[in-house]
Amino acid sequence: MNSGYLRSNDKSNSTLNPFIYMLIDKVFNNQQISFNEAYTLLSTDDIRTLAGGANTITRKFNGEVVDVESLVNAKSGSCPEDCSFCAQSSFYNTGISKYPLLPSEKLIEHARNAKKEGSTSFCLVCAYRSPPEKDFEQICESILKIKNSVDIDVNVSLGFMTPERAKKLKSLGVKRYNHNLETAKSYFSQICRTHDYQDRVNTGKIVKDAGLELCCGGIIGMGESPQQRLELAFALADLDPDEVPINILISREGTPLMYNNHLTAEDIIKTIAVWRFIMPKTILKIAGGREVYFKDNGRYALQAGANGIISGGYLTTAGNKQKKDIEMIKEIGLEV
Template sequence: MISQSHLEYSLLAGEVLRGKLISKEEALLLLNTPDDELLELLAGAYRIRKSYFGNKVKLNMIINAKSGLCPEDCGYCSQSIVSEAPVEKYALLDRDQLIDGAKEALQRKAGTYCIVMSGRKPSKREVADVASAVRTIRETTSLKICACLGLISQEDAHELAEAGVQRFNHNLNTSEHRYEEICHTHSYQDRVNTVTYAKQAGMSPCSGVIIGMGEAHEDVVDVAFALREMDVDSIPVNFLNSIDGTPLAGLKELDPRYCLKALALFRYVNPTKEIRVSGGREVNLRSLQPLSLYAANSIFVGDYLTTQGQEPTSDWKMIEDLGFEIEEYAQ
């Protein structure tokens, strides 16, 4: 058994680069790294990150294409049926609004444009409307298009892929073991199935986690390994930004150092994958936000769904100050 005192982060990083798949025991030790060893942990994570991604940072922008009106009871979400948070409620934006969002993504220097809808699953008309807008966007820009529309069928997945959607997101959010503590209106397996359908249709699978919902460290490790087993290409790591009016309101158990340990864990477990610092980074990482990019290679730029993000100019400056660079994009 490996003890914390015998964990050599740099050596472990080197083994990962040589193809080693770390064990759950080792992953748990990474997540339990003492604060005074945090920089050593990040140095190892950066060694892995740099090997696969250099100092490039991918920028992604979200458009909240349909807000509120959701029948699901996810405890973290301000748009769910059990939420009393005062959020905007509107049906799917029209085609021109979705296309205008792509133009805004380019202005923010984003290479990926994420069309996100609230709701359990999209209607056939909503799938068709998103597909129509995506075709126009792909004809006029080189933006990568990611869709996050809820649970989808195999038929929906093929229609979106044929329209030019390159990536589909559906987060696992937490471990299978405790999923029912977070949501009762759909299952963990429903989420796995949606990611599988997207992958089978030829879209790049994107799935991630929300950390800080009362889970144990073992749960974080379990979901990191589940995503490795599913072989997803992109992993958004969200940190709970608890919103008044939701079942998880007032839950604030994270500190910036633990958030950095979690990001490093995902890099060691999924070394070749895009790791994205996602929702809640501003309120949970606070002044340590720049250090997150030593493990992660991607961020969201601008606002999230119902919460505000950092100003794009601040993100650009943060990347520049690190000596990193925004991954090239083209209009």
């Protein structure tokens, strides 16, 4: 445990410290903090104590291990949905490389490399509203082949699910299914008009009902208010996912959010820390945006509530080399 973080150097806000300690106790006693308490936490300037508290909660409930995951973009672009942040939407001209579903051999090669580089799980991600039947069958075959040839956890992200498809994925040995809520319910219509928030919640529930682990998070920095960031966190806590990815918007040329104002690194650290108070036991994974926003590549975030990272690149942007990330994790005294 890194209890040193619990000693604040910020004398000007020391009156807030008892409040933060009180909430740490509350979380340790398995009590949910309230929205107002979360908002007061988010408003603090005493970031050291806040981050230290989130770190203490992380270590208590999740130990020292950092979940390191690799992604492969198995089918890129031409998605019929209009999510405003997404370079893969067919609504926007973003200049990304588009391609149909990759063959099994390529996906096995990606999984092998991920394992070799030290990742503990591998996520096969496709840009669909939901895959056509032929593609779904091909994805199932690829999953079986990966499971038979590479010793790595296989996760998938394929868009909306039906109960039958979710059960099929479970029967193939898929561990976790990713489907994000993306943003707060009260902000969702500003971000997407081709489907609604409830469609996303429904897929989250279908995934859990099928016995798959649920990976469900969102993107911050899309113009939502701090309160809406908390609204999203409480909605995620209600769904009780095994993993919550926090993406930080990287504005992409050609998308409606290309001129969006950026969050500061401090806003992001505070959000991660407060999300940890709200969801003490989940894997809180820093996903897209880490390399852009954190000069230290996320070291501090991993000591401020996060206990997972995506490594080796994202769907349409490059990322860190896995080896470098694993060295960084060990340097700060954590494990993979």
